[in-house]
Amino acid sequence: MKPPRSALPLPRYVERKPTGAGWAHFFHVPTWAKRTGCPLRSEPLGLDYAAAVKRAEKILLPAFDAWRTGDASTATTPVIAAVGTLDWMFAEYRADRRYTKLDPKSKRNHEVGFKLVGGYVLKDRTRLGEKRLTVIDTALTDDLYEKLLILRTTDAKGNQVERERRTTVNHAMKSCRRAWNVCARRNPGKLPLVNPFAQMGLRSSDRETPTATxxxxxxxxxxxxxxxxxxxxxxxxxxxxxxxxxxxxxxxxxxxxxxxxxxxxxxxxxxxxxxxxxxxxxxxxxxxxxxxxxxxxxxxxxxxxxxxxxxxxxxxxxxxxxxxxxxxxxxxxxxxxxxxxxxxxxxxxxxxxxxxxxxxxxxxxxxxxxxxxxxxxxxxxxxxxxxxxxxxxxxxxxxxxxxxxxxxxxxxxxxxx
Incomplete structure (x- = not known):
């Protein structure tokens, strides 16, 4: 049975479709834009009319217009993360007062962690940040932790050098754990119940602050x-x-x-x-x-x-x-x-x-x-x-x-x- 007809106005490229729970809203990137390399993706906007309009008008459409016009002042507008992905979770945390009130050093530490985890390239050549939260489980985060723990670099003589960066990776996992908890509170029911970054049994680094002579x-x-x-x-x-x-x-x-x-x-x-x-x-x-x-x-x-x-x-x-x-x-x-x-x-x-x-x-x-x-x-x-x-x-x-x-x-x- 169709829900009662709605005559509420919709922003550009936003459509509504009837569902059993009510009218669902969707943002659709036009075909011509996809063919010419638009970095934005179509995404569902949910049942809440006000929330759907807000995201479309405040985030999606400004980013789309910046790409379309090639405005130099907004050319660096980042690609909008699809709802439900790890990148979206990080963005939700950044918008929350519990992040905005932090001191600059704490914010930098969080961003290092988000870049390290979200930027990890998987076997299919996609970033972990593009993956939906529903596929990120405890087995994946435990495996990710072990892979990030050892940093392999090449020295001036061409030799491969390995070093452990436990403190950095520990902070990254704690930042993701915090972001998951805050995002879950901001978006009830939209995240899996189990936080895969929690209870990881992180062991502190034995490294102490280097002492000068x-x-x-x-x-x-x-x-x-x-x-x-x-x-x-x-x-x-x-x-x-x-x-x-x-x-x-x-x-x-x-x-x-x-x-x-x-x-x-x-x-x-x-x-x-x-x-x-x-x-x-x-x-x-x-x-x-x-x-x-x-x-x-x-x-x-x-x-x-x-x-x-x-x-x-x-x-x-x-x-x-x-x-x-x-x-x-x-x-x-x-x-x-x-x-x-x-x-x-x-x-x-x-x-x-x-x-x-x-x-x-x-x-x-x-x-x-x-x-x-x-x-x-x-x-x-x-x-x-x-x-x-x-x-x-x-x-x-x-x-x-x-x-x-x-x-x-x-x-x-x-x-x-």
């Missing part, structure tokens, strides 16, 4: 100065000496934190992640500078600055290193790329990153045989996860620990008395 710190700083990026040289030393993260150094460290009128012999060190902060002494009881190299650089910066962030870019209008796509969410993409340029120009290990210098500083505290209390005072640690027990840090512990660290460098031949 003191010699590598010196090499990085020297090359950064040669490349007119002295702010990065200073930042690396701050990370090493005061064990701070990039957020604390580039987005929090203010000129007023260093040798203020009220505390001319101290610096205020803030840890945004743990919400810990404190004043670190710059001189010992005899008046000797505890951080002579770093203090000389910061003193020079402060002479020409009244306020604002201590470390800024070394060119142009000397703006901040991070950007803020969202308030209170700094993005360090540009800084990270510049750091990598310096690392490579200095001939250092390519796996090093800015965080490597902070980890190197922590390693130095152990090599210098600092006590738990001294390490805690230096790194502003206050949880059982990082130290055996809670202890109170004091300026005396910071001074003692700093002296022992510098003495350790002297013993290794890095400093001269």
């Amino acid at each position: 003191y010699d590598e710190l010196i090499a990085f700083r020297t090359k950064a100065v040669e490349m007119n990026l002295s702010s990065l040289a200073t930042a690396a030393l701050i990370g090493w000496e005061w064990l701070q993260r990039e957020t604390d150094i580039f987005a929090t460290f203010d000129v007023s934190h260093y040798r203020s009128k009220e505390r001319a012999n101290m610096v205020r060190v803030v840890d945004e992640k743990t919400k810990q902060s404190g004043w670190v002494p710059l001189f010992d009881d005899d008046g000797a500078a505890l951080y002579p190299e770093l203090m000389a650089e910061l003193d020079a910066i402060k002479r020409d600055r009244i306020g604002g962030l201590m470390l800024c870019r070394d060119w142009g209008n000397r703006g901040p290193w991070p950007t803020w796509p969202k308030p209170d969410t700094p993005d360090f993409t540009h800084m990270s790329r510049k750091v990598k340029e310096v690392i490579r120009a200095a001939g250092l290990r390519d796996e090093l990153s800015f965080a490597s210098f902070r980890h190197g500083g922590f390693t130095e505290t152990g090599d210098a045989e600092l006590t738990d209390r001294e390490i805690m005072a230096q790194g502003r640690k206050a949880t059982i996860k990082t130290l055996p027990k809670y202890v109170k840090r004091t300026t005396r512990q910071i001074v003692s620990g700093t002296k022992m660290r510098r003495a350790s460098r002297t013993k290794d031949g890095h400093l001269s008395e």
